[in-house]
Amino acid sequence: DAGVTQSPTHLIKTRGQQVTLRCSPKSGHDTVSWYQQALGQGPQFIFQYYEEEERQRGNFPDRFSGHQFPNYSSELNVNALLLGDSALYLCASSLGLEQFFGPGTRLTVL
């Protein structure tokens, strides 16, 4: 049984560009959450998707948007990238209370 998978592993972009990150949840999980983890910090909640709708959102600007597909996979889009968006982006899937994380996508904005 595959766990949570994310792609790509690493990504380098320049300021002002747009990026799309992808996540496939653990088999049977219907809820996907996205987190941003800056270096040396704990993860910060971006938003959560359930039944293809955004159910909760953290304190992130509208430049951060997402989508969930009928197969429960999800995308995170970030527009107009800033240097401060450089971070590890983590996807987590869940069916109940426990959230299981993928390996993350390391985004570097130059």
Add this chain to the structure above:
Amino acid sequence: SQQGEEDPQALSIQEGENATMNCSYKTSINNLQWYRQNSGRGLVHLILIRSNEREKHSGRLRVTLDTSKKSSSLLITASRAADTASYFCATGNTGTASKLTFGTGTRLQVTL
């Protein structure tokens, strides 16, 4: 913003010793979860404890929760070099899958 803090920020012990990490949080919770992270990779789920529970065990892990003090502790017994990682506590405030609010983490170094 972070929900709380782990204490200590860093901990160095020798293999075979026990490691204790503490987590404090600010608001009422439904559950608290502990995660391990190796070298900036994904988080590995260790254990979940609900607000009506006081203690849980899983292998070499023991977690306690004191909701009156808004604190939790993670004890790793008989530590191994492979336990070297950062450990985070995360709180959930509802009884359904909800956002997790993470602490700042404890960096554990286990030396031979």
